[in-house]
Amino acid sequence: MHGMTLAGIARALRAREFSSAELVQHLLERIGRLDGQLNAFITVTGEAALEAARAADAALVKGGGPLTGVPIAHKDIFCTAGVKTSCGSRMLDNFTAPYDATVVERLRDAGMIMLGKTNMDEFAMGSSNETSFYGPVRNPWDLARVPGGSSGGSAAAVAARLAPAATGTDTGGSIRQPAALAGITGIKPTYGRVSRYGMIAFASSLDQAGVLTLTAEDAALLLTAMSGHDARDSTSVDAPVPDFAAGLGESLKGLKIGLVEEFLDDGLDPANAAAIEAALKVLEGLGATVQRLSLPSIGLSVPTYYVVAPAECSSNLSRFDGVRFGHRAAEPRDLEDLYKRSRGEGFGTEVKRRIMTGTYVLSAGYYDAYYLKAQRVRQLIAADFRRAFEAVDVIVGPTSPTPAFELGAKVDDPVTMYLNDIYTIGVNLAGLPGLSVPCGFVDGLPVGLQIVGRAFEEGRILNVAHRFQQETDWHARAPGGAFA
Amino acid sequence: MKLSRHEVESIAHLARLEISADEIPVYVDNLSRIIDFVQQLEAADTEGVTPMAHPLNMTQPLRDDIVTEADQRALYQQNAQAVESGLYLVPRVIE
Numbered sequence: 129m130h131g132m133t134l135a136g137i138a139r140a141l142r143a144r145e146f147s148s149a150e151l152v153q154h155l156l157e158r159i160g161r162l163d164g165q166l167n168a169f170i171t172v173t174g175e176a177a178l179e180a181a182r183a184a185d186a187a188l189v190k191g192g193g194p195l196t197g198v199p200i201a202h203k204d205i206f207c208t209a210g211v212k213t214s215c216g217s218r219m220l221d222n223f224t225a226p227y228d229a230t231v232v233e234r235l236r237d238a239g240m241i242m243l244g245k246t247n248m249d250e251f252a253m254g255s256s257n258e259t260s261f262y263g264p265v266r267n268p269w270d271l272a273r274v275p276g277g278s279s280g281g282s283a284a285a286v287a288a289r290l291a292p293a294a295t296g297t298d299t300g301g302s303i304r305q306p307a308a309l310a311g312i313t314g315i316k317p318t319y320g321r322v323s324r325y326g327m328i329a330f331a332s333s334l335d336q337a338g339v340l341t342l343t344a345e346d347a348a349l350l351l352t353a354m355s356g357h358d359a360r361d362s363t364s365v366d367a368p369v370p371d372f373a374a375g376l377g378e379s380l381k382g383l384k385i386g387l388v389e390e391f392l393d394d395g396l397d398p399a400n401a402a403a404i405e406a407a408l409k410v411l412e413g414l415g416a417t418v419q420r421l422s423l424p425s426i427g428l429s430v431p432t433y434y435v436v437a438p439a440e441c442s443s444n445l446s447r448f449d450g451v452r453f454g455h456r457a458a459e460p461r462d463l464e465d466l467y468k469r470s471r472g473e474g475f476g477t478e479v480k481r482r483i484m485t486g487t488y489v490l491s492a493g494y495y496d497a498y499y500l501k502a503q504r505v506r507q508l509i510a511a512d513f514r515r516a517f518e519a520v521d522v523i524v525g526p527t528s529p530t531p532a533f534e535l536g537a538k539v540d541d542p543v544t545m546y547l548n549d550i551y552t553i554g555v556n557l558a559g560l561p562g563l564s565v566p567c568g569f570v571d572g573l574p575v576g577l578q579i580v581g582r583a584f585e586e587g588r589i590l591n592v593a594h595r596f597q598q599e600t601d602w603h604a605r606a607p608g609g610a611f612a
Numbered sequence: 613m614k615l616s617r618h619e620v621e622s623i624a625h626l627a628r629l630e631i632s633a634d635e636i637p638v639y640v641d642n643l644s645r646i647i648d649f650v651q652q653l654e655a656a657d658t659e660g661v662t663p664m665a666h667p668l669n670m671t672q673p674l675r676d677d678i679v680t681e682a683d684q685r686a687l688y689q690q691n692a693q694a695v696e697s698g699l700y701l702v703p704r705v706i707e
Contacts, residue, residue, distance in 0.1 A: 224690070226684065226687045226690070334667070359675070363666070365670070428656055430649075431652045435653070442627060451700050451702055452689075452691070452692055453688075453692060456693040456694070462703050463702050468630040469630045471628055471629050475629070477638075481642055484623045484624060484627055487623050487626050498650065500663050501656075501658065502650070502653055503664050503665070504663050504664070505653055505658060507658075507663065508661060542646060556667075557667065558667060
């Protein structure tokens with residue numbers, strides 16, 4: 129049963145090949161037996177999952193929707209009522225969410241069963257899942273390597289077939305990069321497409337929820353269920369949500385693909401580049417045309433991000449004060465000591481680094497030079513994309529410069545770690561939808577192809593990914609050994 | 613640009629973060645590297661460019677000024693470590 133797509137599970141449940149309770153029981157057994165090697169889950173909600181699965185089986189007798197009884201894991205950044213919601217941090221190790229995030233609520237209303245909460249970089253700050261208070265997550269393709277981050281637990285759980293799908297969030301690449309490194313599909317929708325209500329904030333002008341799945345078709349099914357306006361998120365966009373799955377299968381004849389010259393420089397692993405080139409050939413074979421284009425300011429996207437994101441993070445994380453919820457230091461001398469020690473003890477090194485970077489760039493005398501300057505460059509980067517999308521329909525290229533690296537390889541130098549997201553960050557700065565699909569292997573490790581679209585054209589990039597997956601079988605490859 | 617030990621201590625104070633004495637040199641090194649890295653932005657020509665406040669340059673919606681939230685204080689205070697009579701307890705501020 130594990131290894132099936134959401135679409136396949138939905139069909140099998142309807143055909144009574146197995147019940148939701150049987151499927152959930154099987155996946156819980158796999159999680160119990162295999163997750164010790166991966167550390168993909170922070171919390172497993174087994175009892176509640178089985179109970180919900182039995183209710184779903186009853187609902188399926190009467191009908192139910194396309195996702196009724198289908199299991200999913202949620203990144204531990206999403207609030208889940210009555211269930212620990214840690215955001216990968218000691219700060220929230222004692223936090224039980226009092227309400228559900230809109231994403232969690234909508235997927236449950238669609239009939240989905242939550243298996244548990246997945247591990248992640250602390251407060252989603254990281255590209256390797258090594259900053260989690262709960263320890264690093266390991267990549268099922270090679271346990272000595274990282275699964276990427278920050279949605280590393282979600283990526284590892286789906287890649288190891290412990291969950292058929294998982295939610296994630298993407299502020300600078302945190303869905304697409306782990307999807308690439310774990311050999312699965314991951315989509316970050318347009319900014320504002322999916323509600324951020326109940327999703328613990330990191331950088332509010334960049335954060336967006338999405339999903340990690342085995343196929344583009346599955347991503348389309350989930351995105352249709354979770355998208356749409358939510359009055360509880362003031363940046364949620366009030367735009368119609370198409371049935372993304374119904375739009376799949378359209379011909380790519382005449383599709384204009386842009387290849388970003390700046391993404392094919394020396395930083396890209398040559399074997400990775402070869403896989404991208406082969407993928408482009410497949411798309412050309414389906415009738416698309418490829419043209420090179422330049423995004424002149426894209427080289428500044430990583431430094432822009434590392435001003436804007438820490439600035440927003442320092443503001444958002446000021447809510448953790450040791451008073452209302454979260455970690456509280458013992459025996460504080462006075463209020464300042466309570467704040468400082470609760471925060472000093474509750475946050476890990478990377479989070480403190482980013483809070484301090486943000487505090488610095490927002491401080492008097494530096495605000496114009498760093499923060500406002502970065503907001504101006506951000507405008508240039510977004511304008512580059514707008515100009516490019518006048519000439520092409522989608523932009524295609526690598527998701528990550530290299531396949532999965534070894535644990536510990538980049539922890540000493542934050543800037544080296546930050547450069548992992550060089551191809552994905554610009555997409556967040558411009559608020560565009562982007563996804564990653566598996567497009568080959570380098571030394572036995574998966575590599576990803578990134579497909580970026582115009583704002584609100586998730587349907588188009590999902591269709592390109594779907595057509596690609598109909599012609600290739602990279603997405604169907606699974607890690608062997610214990611995970612088979 | 614190399615930040616000084618004093619600058620890092622003052623940033624940590626502004627951010628209300630307790631940093632131990634032996635961690636300070638690590639943050640001096642890391643933050644200096646990060647600030648060096650983001651200084652590339654200086655060279656960009658942004659004359660006349662409006663700073664971006666929203667990725668799709670949208671504005672915030674307005675709604676009627678009416679109460680929409682129910683009182684859930686008791687539920688929310690279940691996550692607090694020190695509460696009395698519905699109030700959050702903190703160390704004495706005024707002697």
